Amino acid sequence: MxxxxxxxxxxxxxxxxxxxxxxxxxxxxxxxxxxxxxxxxxxxxxxxxxxxxxxxxxxxxxxxxxxxxxxxxxxxxxxxxxxxxxxxxxxxxxxxxxxxxxxxxxxxxxxxxxxxxxxxxxxxxxxxxxxxxxxxxxxxxxxxxxxxxxxxxxxxxxxxxxxxxxxxxxxxxxxxxxxxxxxxxxxxxxxxxxxxxxxxxxxxxxxxxxxxxxxxxxxxxxxxxxxxxxxxxxxxxxxxxxxxxxxxxxxxxxxxxxxxxxxxxxxxxxxxxxxxxxxxxxxxxxxERLRATQPELPEARRARFVTDYGLSDYDAGQLAGDTATAHYFEAAARAAGDAKLAANWVMGEIAARLNSAELGIGQCPVSPEQLGGLLRRIVDHTLSNAIARQVFEELWRGAAADADSVIEAQGLRQVSDSGAIAAMVDAVIGANAQQVAAYRAAPEAKRPKMLGFFVGQVMKASGGKADPRQVNELVAARLAEDA
Amino acid sequence: MAIQRADIEKLCYLARIDLTEDTAADTAAGINRVLELIDQLRAADTAGIAPLAHPLEETQRLREDRVEEKVDRDALQAVAPAVESGLYLVPRVIE
Amino acid sequence: MHDLTLAEMCDGLARRAFSSIELTRHLLARIAAANPRYNAFITVDEAGALARAETADARLAAGDAPALCGVPIAHKDIFCTRGLRTSCGSRMLDNFIAPYDATVVERLAAAGAVTLGKTNMDEFAMGSSNETSYYGPVKNPWAPDCVPGGSSGGSAAAVAARLAPGATATDTGGSIRQPAALCGITGLKPTYGRVSRWGMIAFASSLDQAGPMARSAEDAALLLQAMAGFDERDSTCLDRPVPDYRAALDQPLAGLRIGLPAEYFGAGLNPGTARAVRDALAEFERQGARLVDIRLPHSDLAVPAYYVIAPAEASANLSRFDGVRYGHRCANPRDLRDLFMRTRAEGFGAEVKRRILVGTYCLSAGYYDAYYHKAQQVRRLIRQDFLDAFAQVDLILGPTCPNPAFAFGAKGGDPVAMYLEDIYTIAANLAGLPALSVPCGLVDGKPVGLQIIGNYFDEARMLAAAHGFQRATDWHRRQPEALAEAGA
Structure with missing residues (x-):
């Protein structure tokens, strides 16, 4: 019973x-x-x-x-x-x-x-x-x-x-x-x-x-x-x-x-x-005076995050529940100009790092403005995600005031010059004849996975700075061309 | 309503006043005299009468939320029976 | 110099007829000589008084003297005084020195008054004879084998014996008026909320009120002027304008409607006291006041209601005396329980313990409704009696106490016999009304007090009535034979 x-x-x-x-x-x-x-x-x-x-x-x-x-x-x-x-x-x-x-x-x-x-x-x-x-x-x-x-x-x-x-x-x-x-x-x-x-x-x-x-x-x-x-x-x-x-x-x-x-x-x-x-x-x-000046409560905020930022109900719930987190997210989203990207970072990288460091959002070493500044450079393709993480690391360590100064000092600007990327793609394809042949012999279904090898090589050659979207497109195009 | 020795002991415990054996009888007698007096209230017709806690029926004034007290711990503890490192000492508190 | 009234002292100081130092020295010397006889003071602050007198003289010389500049007074030992022991008449606080001044003390100091010392009182203001003081009883200057009344017996005796022209006091159930009556002086309990309770050690918070004791209504008016007024540190102190009490003293009595409650002239009233009060009433009538018979039908419930409410509040107010942060602490407590129980058993006297226990009983599970709740309902009935009365009359007059001063030990072990001495004074506290006592006669050589109860915040009218009576009579100028003979 x-x-x-x-x-x-x-x-x-x-x-x-x-x-x-x-x-x-x-x-x-x-x-x-x-x-x-x-x-x-x-x-x-x-x-x-x-x-x-x-x-x-x-x-x-x-x-x-x-x-x-x-x-x-x-x-x-x-x-x-x-x-x-x-x-x-x-x-x-x-x-x-x-x-x-x-x-x-x-x-x-x-x-x-x-x-x-x-x-x-x-x-x-x-x-x-x-x-x-x-x-x-x-x-x-x-x-x-x-x-x-x-x-x-x-x-x-x-x-x-x-x-x-x-x-x-x-x-x-x-x-x-x-x-x-x-x-x-x-x-x-x-x-x-x-x-x-x-x-x-x-x-x-x-x-x-x-x-x-x-x-x-x-x-x-x-x-x-x-x-x-x-x-x-x-x-x-x-x-x-x-x-x-x-x-x-x-x-x-x-x-x-x-x-x-x-x-x-x-x-x-x-x-x-x-x-x-x-x-x-x-x-x-x-x-009545207090009612009129009542701050926004989590439930209302969650609904607003869905309508204003286009977040999923789940994500909105995650971000809206805690007021400090919500404020952090909103400030970062404003600075980034991309709320979904900001949401992903706050729930992903930031949450994970705070958790392992046992810190609250209020003690986050990276301010929402700093995070927003970093994300803005992803949005405008200055940084790849991988390099952005590198820059984030510098901000977390307190080594720089903002993302732009890290990018400048370390020359991390993403290469989006298609000529330069094309040259790197050509070099990789030239140096890996065996893999090229295997790729071309492979059935269509297996090719996307194999494509990753070439993309990885190009990214490596660029020191991570090449725009991965461009690299993907060019590699796929070049391999298809000669087939 | 006269109260008994056991009630007096309970009251003394609630009020944290040690009752010594030699004064217990006097204490009980004195309290019972007062209870006879206040038992006169029972006869009063108070049906429908609201209790009155304050003579003037005013409402509470509010203080602005400001830190206005400067605490001089040494001065405040100068009258304390036992202090150490700024704390008031008491026999061990057991919860 | 000590025969001067407080108003005359103010005048003499202002005219530089004598200095505050001279006056203060004179009174300190009188206290030193007389206190062993009366036990009116618990603590005398000679050094502090002389220092303040010196400051006062400088201000008087500079011409920027406030109203009471240089006038020596005494404070009941219930008011906290910074740096000067405040015992409340209890072993519990025998070693207590407050780090602050009570508002009343602060205001009188600001008005220039010089504190001579702290006066004796019933322990925690619980008593009507001063016999409960840890420091021993005060003797009535009119009859050394008699009590001075209580709880402000020390203040009353000090004023009556001309050791101070005025003193502060407190009144929870009659503690200003009853000793004023028994010692032949003038004492005023103001409206609840008129004077700040900050720094005044609480007995029963909803009943306690501070007021002046002096030899005349005029002197009381001068003291009240300095004491009264809003204080943001006391939630129950009301923000109402304070009239000029002295200026209002000369209002004529003609046309005043004076209520005489039948309940205050019934059985239990000493015939001599009754005669003196009747004679006084005749004087009011002679001056054009109209006497009106009124009823206060719930009067007989005042004492029972009071002895629920006051002990209940006291039982909680006195819980802070636990031997942890200040005050008496028992030696070598075995554990927490022992610390609390023995500290409080040793620190409090029998009457205080009795009231704490009665109060604890009235609030305890199963008794709250029968006692505390019921007493509060009765409290409303009593207040309503007065509201109804004041719809017909301006003032209510009657005896302050049923009897003149009684001998030490006369009430024996019966607490209730003692409580009934406050039968006419308690109702004003329950209702929160202002009330004063003025001397109006002698019975067997002992003073009788006339009580004047006023409507809320009507102290000016009450003082004027008392002043009108005192202009036509000399009871307030009488002094104990022993004093007169000593020619001191």
């Missing part, structure tokens, strides 16, 4: 504001410990919160992107618990009245279909600090730089049925929030963290007991953690046991999970409206 998996996600998304949700301290990553935690973030007595406008607007932008209702009045509450990384002893969050109400997001399934995932709500809240455990002779060190960083927590309905769907949803969400520029989407820095609620059941039966696996910070870990937890629950149930409702921690390094010990014991968060903050009112005018 088979099992059904039921998954709901809670996504903590760090908003890309300059300052914190309730204080004017900076939010940048990587500062020395506690140098970005001001008196308010440290909860010194007498300090008070004032809400960041940008965080509110970002939350609204998110809500609009997932077709959600924006609540005209939302309320901040205090979630009370003691933890050394939580300076006030409560987290300021939203519960009963979140800023973003119900919405939805459609994901594409591997079978080509799509699925609507309902979003229960999204609310604004502050992040906590971090505990460091190494190097403090058995104690922990608390760094509160992250305390007070604005988050939106996005809560889905339990509409996801597999790890793959969960990952597809997470990636789609990532694409949207980066398109909106409301988050840097840097998973490695914890900008997007996933809590996964998982249960299994027999088809047709009521929902099973769920567990929550917390703080997954990569798509791969999320996928693995879900597989692992689903398998564990099925094992438990098939062994006659019962799933215990608990919070679990997944360790990506060891690909293992365990139940959490602290924090969750006897929790009673005693939520109540934060008396230091007043109800947040969002008027229709603000919503």
């Amino acid at each position: 088979n099992w059904e998996t039921v998954i709901g996600l809670e996504v903590h998304l760090q908003l890309a504001t300059r300052s914190k949700l309730f204080s004017g301290a900076a939010t940048a990553f990587g500062a020395a410990p506690n140098t970005q935690a001001c008196a308010i973030d440290l909860a010194l007595p007498g300090t008070l919160p004032v809400l960041n406008r940008a965080a509110v607007e970002m939350a609204i932008r998110f809500g609009l992107a997932v077709h959600a209702e924006i609540n005209p009045i939302s309320v901040f509450e205090r979630k009370n618990y003691f933890y050394p990384d939580l300076p006030k002893g409560y987290q300021t969050t939203q519960l009963a009245r979140p800023i973003v109400g119900p919405g939805h997001l459609d994901i594409e399934l591997t079978d080509g279909g799509s699925k609507r995932v309902r979003i229960h709500h999204a609310h604004l809240e502050e992040d906590a600090g971090k505990s460091l455990h190494e190097g403090f002779h058995g104690l922990s060190g608390i760094d509160l730089n992250r305390a007070g960083t604005p988050l939106i927590e996005i809560v889905t309905e339990p509409d996801l049925a597999s790890a793959e769907e969960a990952v597809a949803f997470a990636k789609k969400l990532h694409a949207i929030v980066t398109a909106l520029s409301i988050s840097d989407g840097d998973l490695s820095q914890g900008s997007m963290r996933f809590d996964v609620n998982i249960s299994v059941r027999r088809p047709g039966e009521p929902l099973g007991t769920r567990t929550e696996t917390k703080n997954l910070n990569s798509f791969r870990f999320m996928e693995r953690a879900i597989h692992k937890e689903v398998a564990r629950q099925i094992d438990v149930l098939e062994g006659g046991g019962r799933v215990i409702q608990e919070t679990r921690l997944y360790d990506g390094d060891t690909d293992s999970a365990r139940a959490m010990r602290s924090k969750e014991e006897a929790n009673d968060y005693r939520y109540f409206p934060c008396p230091d903050l007043l109800p947040l009112q969002v008027d229709a005018e603000l919503i």
Whole structure:
């Protein structure tokens, strides 16, 4: 008998504001410990919160992107618990009245279909600090730089049925929030963290007991953690046991999970409206202003890439999904004057090189303008594809400012003078009488393959600079002539 | 509604206040006196009345997203009980 | 010199009749002599006061002196003062030095006031007798065996004993008005949102409000002028124009409609207090005000609602005291739980713990609706009572407290008996309304306070009414016999 998996996600998304949700301290990553935690973030007595406008607007932008209702009045509450990384002893969050109400997001399934995932709500809240455990002779060190960083927590309905769907949803969400520029989407820095609620059941039966696996910070870990937890629950149930409702921690390094010990014991968060903050009112005018200035989202961009650039739906999808990639592609296409060529290079050479160097598109050593400049020289037949790769290598190494200076310095201009190419073709044909004879004796079907030998020889003789299209034509013509 | 010793212990844990054996009885008695007082609320007819969280029904003002705080860590940590390398030290955190 | 009112000191300083240094030295000397008797100050900042006085004298000499230039005042130890200990009356903060000034402190400094020191108070402002202070109780200058009231008992006693002409204070359920009444001085709790709460250590955020204590309405007006106004650091501080309170003092009382709530004159009111208040009301009538009987039907629910809402908010506000970043920390914590539990058990006194636990209870699963939600509904009913009343009257008058100052230990171990001393003051906090107390008589040699509750942001009218009363009476000029005899 088979099992059904039921998954709901809670996504903590760090908003890309300059300052914190309730204080004017900076939010940048990587500062020395506690140098970005001001008196308010440290909860010194007498300090008070004032809400960041940008965080509110970002939350609204998110809500609009997932077709959600924006609540005209939302309320901040205090979630009370003691933890050394939580300076006030409560987290300021939203519960009963979140800023973003119900919405939805459609994901594409591997079978080509799509699925609507309902979003229960999204609310604004502050992040906590971090505990460091190494190097403090058995104690922990608390760094509160992250305390007070604005988050939106996005809560889905339990509409996801597999790890793959969960990952597809997470990636789609990532694409949207980066398109909106409301988050840097840097998973490695914890900008997007996933809590996964998982249960299994027999088809047709009521929902099973769920567990929550917390703080997954990569798509791969999320996928693995879900597989692992689903398998564990099925094992438990098939062994006659019962799933215990608990919070679990997944360790990506060891690909293992365990139940959490602290924090969750006897929790009673005693939520109540934060008396230091007043109800947040969002008027229709603000919503309309944000709606009017909403950046293009991946789905719309994909459609535009198909119509504007004549890309295939698949290619458009590849390029439009990630905003940085899409921007890179569009800039390169503009500079190249040939969108399809730019698309091929961005998805081919660039993607492969970035992948092996483990770089993001934002860190690509070749700017889209440089790439476009290079591609322009393919379009105008100055460079063959092979030489273009050579030039690309120079650009990647940072050895030159643009393709043209490499071409100039190394004399790489493609030979398209038909007289010069004809001479090289003649020389190759003259020097390879045996192959010529074989070619001419061969049946028609085999000839195109054999033609490659001569073309290769000519290209080699030209140092790769001959225009391969011309070489092909001339070689074929010459071999046919004398037959 | 009088609360019992076990409830007091749970409350003390939630509020992270150690309950010493010699004051436990007084603590319980004091709390029960206050509960008698606030139980008078039960008689109030509040059907259909919206709760009032703030005396003035104003809405939240927003701050522009600017970095305005210059953090002087040394000054802020001068009042800290235990710091090392800029971090606040606590007994080991176990998750 | 210490018998001068704050307004007279301003005047004398401006005329260079005496210098700020002279005045400050004089009051510091009085504090040094009298504080062991009253315990009104937790911290005296002699060096800081003299330095500020010197600066003030220079400004006075240069002729660019702001309103309160050179006038010595005291701050309740709930306001953060940069570089000067802020204890909030608690062992928890016995070693705490804030790296910033509260807005109230900053504004009074900007107005030229000289800080003499920090006054004693009930721990975290939780108390009506000053008996909960970690630093020991304050003695009432009128009756040394009696409490000064609380929580701003130190400020009240300092002003009553002429150790300072004025002081800052805070009022969450009566903490300005009740000690003002018990110590025979004038104290004003402004409209919620009138004065910034930044840097003022929170007890119950939706109820707390800072205000002045002084010997007269005129002096209170001068202090409020400097304290009031918008502050972008406090989300609950409102951006409304601040009127010229002193200029408005001379508005006549004639034609004023004064509401007398039946609920404030019923059982439980000390007959002597009732008589003094009635006499005061007669004076208002004599000056042309019209007395109107009104009802505040939900008055009996104010104390129960308050003792849900204030402890609930406090339970969260005081969670930050965990021994991690500042304040008391227990010795050798075994683990995190021990760190939190022992630090807080040692750092807080019994009343603070009780309120934290009650607040925790009212918010906990299964009780929220019965207590917290219900109390908030009652809060709306109470506010509505006042809105209805202010549709008919301009001011509401009555006793500030049911009784004059009581003896130390008189409330024994019964917290509720203590809470009921605030029976007439708490409703104004729940509604967010401004209210003040002025001395209006003596019962057995102990002062009685008359409470004046106003409509939102109507402090000018309230101060004018108080000033009109004080022009015709001398209760505010009376001083404890011991002081008068000492001729100090």
